[in-house]
Amino acid sequence: MKPETKTSRRDFIRKGSLMAGVLAVSPAVLSAACAAPDKKLGIALVGLGGYAGGLLAPALQKTANCYLAGIVTGTPAKAVEWAKKYNIPQKNIYNYQTFDEIANNPDIDIVYVVLPVSMHKEFTIRAAKAGKHVICEKPMALNAADCRAMIAACRQANRLLSIGYRLHFEPHNQEAMRLGQKQVLGKVTIIETGNGFVYGGNPNAWRLKKALAGGGGLMDMGIYAIQAARYTLGQEPIAVKATQEKNNPDLFKEVDETVFWELKFPGGQKVTGKSSYNDNLGFLRVTAEKGKFDVEPAYGYDGIDGHVNGKQMDLPNINQQAAQMDDFATCVRLNKQSRVPGEEGEKDMKVIDAIYRSLDSGKWEKIG
Numbered sequence: 126m127k128p129e130t131k132t133s134r135r136d137f138i139r140k141g142s143l144m145a146g147v148l149a150v151s152p153a154v155l156s157a158a159c160a161a162p163d164k165k166l167g168i169a170l171v172g173l174g175g176y177a178g179g180l181l182a183p184a185l186q187k188t189a190n191c192y193l194a195g196i197v198t199g200t201p202a203k204a205v206e207w208a209k210k211y212n213i214p215q216k217n218i219y220n221y222q223t224f225d226e227i228a229n230n231p232d233i234d235i236v237y238v239v240l241p242v243s244m245h246k247e248f249t250i251r252a253a254k255a256g257k258h259v260i261c262e263k264p265m266a267l268n269a270a271d272c273r274a275m276i277a278a279c280r281q282a283n284r285l286l287s288i289g290y291r292l293h294f295e296p297h298n299q300e301a302m303r304l305g306q307k308q309v310l311g312k313v314t315i316i317e318t319g320n321g322f323v324y325g326g327n328p329n330a331w332r333l334k335k336a337l338a339g340g341g342g343l344m345d346m347g348i349y350a351i352q353a354a355r356y357t358l359g360q361e362p363i364a365v366k367a368t369q370e371k372n373n374p375d376l377f378k379e380v381d382e383t384v385f386w387e388l389k390f391p392g393g394q395k396v397t398g399k400s401s402y403n404d405n406l407g408f409l410r411v412t413a414e415k416g417k418f419d420v421e422p423a424y425g426y427d428g429i430d431g432h433v434n435g436k437q438m439d440l441p442n443i444n445q446q447a448a449q450m451d452d453f454a455t456c457v458r459l460n461k462q463s464r465v466p467g468e469e470g471e472k473d474m475k476v477i478d479a480i481y482r483s484l485d486s487g488k489w490e491k492i493g
């Protein structure tokens with residue numbers, strides 16, 4: 126049973142937002158947060174795998190505006206281990222069956238979905254229905270239609286939704302956005318970008334199962350390259366043509382290994398991309414009318430570097446995950462849409478959907 130104060134607050138939120146006709150956070154939550162600006166917001170990580178354990182939980186030890194308040198796991202041994210390691214009380218630990226009870230837990234403000242892609246939609250919608258704000262990892266969902274359902278559910282529940290696009294908080298990538306969008310070196314004419322790694326993991330992992338991952342290197346790694354082209358230009362692509370190659374068809378039986386694409390933008394720029402599960406790469410190279418800039422390595426957690434007309438950018442590497450989560454906590458506090466909302470995830474998935482259509486048809490495919 127929900128505590129009375131919580132229920133009435135939630136009712137007030139829903140009525141208030143309907144009356145105001147706004148999508149964002151309720152006045153009640155806003156005033157509560159503003160009344161206690163020093164209180165860190167509580168995040169619950171859902172799915173305690175490599176990214177949650179290796180990057181997000183450590184980053185949450187460094188965040189200023191949020192902290193690791195809870196966990197949701199299907200593996201009881203991890204619940205024990207994490208509770209001890211991060212001092213998480215039993216009342217803030219859930220499994221996938223008990224997850225909806227998180228609605229009654231005032232310690233949890235934000236649910237962070239770090240599950241295999243096929244589970245993103247379900248847990249984002251369940252989190253929103255439980256009254257929690259949501260961060261969902263990339264790729265947002267199996268396809269753009271599922272993204273729209275997730276956006277609609279969060280809007281209906283009057284909760285904020287953000288995607289784990291950490292590079293929007295990374296200084297070198299931010300510089301590429303500035304240089305490209307503000308046309309500092311004149312109009313951008315060519316973008317070449319790619320992202321991938323040599324998959325050496327478990328051949329039975331979810332990443333290689335189409336039903337769980339939606340696709341292979343394109344969904345997992347190519348999404349960064351697609352996104353970088355979009356944020357360098359500040360425009361949306363209108364069509365795409367793609368090809369693929371498989372050197373290891375046994376391992377990549379169900380999903381793509383290496384994909385190449387060309388994107389058509391309204392400005393006529395030449396934009397090419399590559400994703401791979403069989404090649405180590407991560408670059409963004411941009412040619413503009415009056416010069417060149419690059420970010421390379423571009424998309425990792427660390428060691429990112431960049432150049433403008435051959436001169437090093439001289440920008441710091443930061444803890445991207447901490448910056449991303451702190452920013453979302455601030456958005457929740459200030460009733461402000463994240464710079465990487467669900468709509469941003471949907472835009473990338475529209476491009477990816479069109480790339481898969483193009484791989485099937487062998488032709489240019491319209492995006493959206």
Ligand code: NDP
Pocket residue numbers: 172173174175176177197198199200203239240241242262263264289290291331345
């Ligand atoms: P892992 O396989 O390492 O972890 C996934 C976790 O999900 C598992 O440990 C498990 O946690 C839970 N899970 C629930 N059901 C299943 C299932 N059927 N099969 C497998 N796992 C299941 O994946 P990652 O942590 O690498 O990736 C998770 C998400 O994070 C993906 O969307 C991925 O794209 C994204 N990611 C984002 C990165 C970024 O830089 N933004 C980097 C890496 C990943 P439990 O045992 O607790 O139930």
